Amino acid sequence: MNKTKKALFSYSFIFPSAFLTLVLGIYPIAWAFRYMFYDYKGYGTARFTGLDNFTRILKDTQFWDSVVNTFVYAGGKLLITIPLALLLAAILNRGLRGRQLLRGIFFMPTVISTAVMAVVFFTIFNSYNGILNQFLIKFNLSESGIDWLGPKHAMLTVILVAAWGAVGNYMLLFLAGLQNIPEDVYEASSLDGAGRIQQFRYVTLPMLGPVMQMVIMLAIITALKGYESIMVLTEGGPVGKTEVMFLYLYKLFFPVGGGSAAVQVQEFGYGSAVAFVSALIVGMISLFYFYASRRMNQTD
Amino acid sequence: MRIRNILGNTVLWIFLLVFAFITLIPVVITILGSFKTNAELTTGATFLPGSWHFSNYSEAWEQANFSRYTLNSLIVSLSVVAGTLLVSSMAAYVVDRMDFFGKKLYIGLQSFTMFVAVGAVVLRPQFDLMVKLHLHSSLWGVILILISAHASIFFILFSFMKGIPRELDEAALIDGSSLGRTFWRIILPLLGPGLGVGALFTFRGAWNEYLLPLVFTMTKPELQTLTVGLANLKYGISAASQTHYMMAGACLSILPILVAYLFANKSFMQMTAGSLKG
Numbered sequence A: 001m002n003k004t005k006k007a008l009f010s011y012s013f014i015f016p017s018a019f020l021t022l023v024l025g026i027y028p029i030a031w032a033f034r035y036m037f038y039d040y041k042g043y044g045t046a047r048f049t050g051l052d053n054f055t056r057i058l059k060d061t062q063f064w065d066s067v068v069n070t071f072v073y074a075g076g077k078l079l080i081t082i083p084l085a086l087l088l089a090a091i092l093n094r095g096l097r098g099r100q101l102l103r104g105i106f107f108m109p110t111v112i113s114t115a116v117m118a119v120v121f122f123t124i125f126n127s128y129n130g131i132l133n134q135f136l137i138k139f140n141l142s143e144s145g146i147d148w149l150g151p152k153h154a155m156l157t158v159i160l161v162a163a164w165g166a167v168g169n170y171m172l173l174f175l176a177g178l179q180n181i182p183e184d185v186y187e188a189s190s191l192d193g194a195g196r197i198q199q200f201r202y203v204t205l206p207m208l209g210p211v212m213q214m215v216i217m218l219a220i221i222t223a224l225k226g227y228e229s230i231m232v233l234t235e236g237g238p239v240g241k242t243e244v245m246f247l248y249l250y251k252l253f254f255p256v257g258g259g260s261a262a263v264q265v266q267e268f269g270y271g272s273a274v275a276f277v278s279a280l281i282v283g284m285i286s287l288f289y290f291y292a293s294r295r296m297n298q299t300d
Numbered sequence B: 001m002r003i004r005n006i007l008g009n010t011v012l013w014i015f016l017l018v019f020a021f022i023t024l025i026p027v028v029i030t031i032l033g034s035f036k037t038n039a040e041l042t043t044g045a046t047f048l049p050g051s052w053h054f055s056n057y058s059e060a061w062e063q064a065n066f067s068r069y070t071l072n073s074l075i076v077s078l079s080v081v082a083g084t085l086l087v088s089s090m091a092a093y094v095v096d097r098m099d100f101f102g103k104k105l106y107i108g109l110q111s112f113t114m115f116v117a118v119g120a121v122v123l124r125p126q127f128d129l130m131v132k133l134h135l136h137s138s139l140w141g142v143i144l145i146l147i148s149a150h151a152s153i154f155f156i157l158f159s160f161m162k163g164i165p166r167e168l169d170e171a172a173l174i175d176g177s178s179l180g181r182t183f184w185r186i187i188l189p190l191l192g193p194g195l196g197v198g199a200l201f202t203f204r205g206a207w208n209e210y211l212l213p214l215v216f217t218m219t220k221p222e223l224q225t226l227t228v229g230l231a232n233l234k235y236g237i238s239a240a241s242q243t244h245y246m247m248a249g250a251c252l253s254i255l256p257i258l259v260a261y262l263f264a265n266k267s268f269m270q271m272t273a274g275s276l277k278g
Helices: A003-037 A052-059 A061-093 A099-111 A114-125 A131-138 A154-178 A183-191 A196-225 A228-233 A245-253 A268-299 B002-033 B038-042 B055-062 B066-097 B103-115 B119-132 B140-148 B151-162 B166-174 B179-190 B192-208 B211-216 B226-235 B243-275
Strands: none
Touching: A003 A052, A003 A268, A003 B066, A003 B103, A003 B119, A003 B140, A003 B151, A003 B179, A052 A268, A061 A099, A061 A154, A061 A196, A061 A245, A061 B002, A099 A154, A099 B002, A099 B243, A114 A131, A114 A154, A114 A228, A114 B002, A114 B192, A114 B226, A114 B243, A154 A196, A154 A228, A154 B002, A183 A196, A196 A245, A196 A268, A228 A245, A245 A268, A245 B119, A268 B119, B002 B243, B038 B243, B055 B066, B055 B243, B066 B103, B066 B140, B066 B151, B066 B179, B066 B192, B066 B226, B066 B243, B103 B151, B119 B140, B119 B211, B140 B211, B151 B192, B166 B179, B179 B192, B192 B226, B192 B243, B211 B226, B226 B243
């Protein structure tokens, strides 16, 4: 077979994939980044305004509030998810009866759509006739129920829902990492008289290091960018208490009418600038984490 | 020592069972709730339904238009699975077996789209493109955009492709089989397990997708998928009074993905368990 024929064949096979990626993947990103420097509402003409959008971001308290909320949300989610996932993985990695079934149960939430589950959690946490409050009142655990989606507890509720959906995923990744640790290391340490907890501290944790580093990195990025379930559950409300960075960003492009929406008008130019800054924040944090965790490994 | 062991095991099992309970309870509430009357859901704190109303499903199916939503979801998911597997397996084949100018650039491009995501920003230009192509008033726009995001499936199939011995397709070529024919008759059948994993991932993603169908059906409710139609019920005019439809709808949307997951559970667990071993 000659060379040109092979090349022609290669290009014809790669074309659908490359074409779709360029047109629907790369071009939209370029589109957005161009409008960072424009005043563009999504209709009419775009006016070049240089760095105006970026000076506006500096003064945009709603945006910076959403950044703070994002950190609270991501931090809370990680604090619950990672230790729990690690603990479950460590338990289910050993010869325990019924572990296959338990793994299946714990992983199940991750296959269900976050949007659908947020709808269900809404009927559970709903303050007035939510299932949880009815239960609390019926068994005299609370007099009038807790305002789960109110200003005081909404963030906690949102974090709990997110953690519910994420633990299984990281458990599975940790399990995969644990299977890399050879069984004889455990045998040797138990011959030396190490108990289960000591084994976990001195064998499992150090040997899981590299996998843990990768999983936490993944978890940080996902937590910083997640907003779908919040959108369905609270729309960022009440009074912006659960408004996170990427939800605020979404609303600049597709303003939502109802609820406690912070944004009412389309702002594509400004939205693009906000998107750039948000992506930068996520990138910087993951980079910071990457170097910090690498340093920690080196000093060990 | 023995007593300590038994005590430790008891604590362990209590922890595991409590956590399994927390994991399962929202799903159980949904399933049981889908058989309750609306009044029972909004006022009484019963766990089991007072009487089982199987009619919720047929009513949700007809009155709340879930037949339409389910059909839309199926069209989107199945088309995306077929399109993604085709496009990415073709690309994986030539990237693994051939040498051509621009190969490195292509791989770089795919990694870029996988790692750089700026959220909802890209939705607007994607929507504009579909308006120009006159695809915005059907679900084809959504399908094309979902197929275009195939980078991760490409890399999965690429790694599976490496496992297929080159001697096989070289032998076929010597026997006079054309490259295209070799791909269809020899490579694709051998790629079975990889295609299966890819199909499961793609189906899960497309079936659960919320943002894209939401944006594309804002003015066309008849095109809504299950996830969108369901979430919209929450804000609808009669939202508060139709919780039983929401529960039935949620079950309808969870069921296919749960069944697929149960079937694939074993191979899936093994796949991910091995994937980090490198």
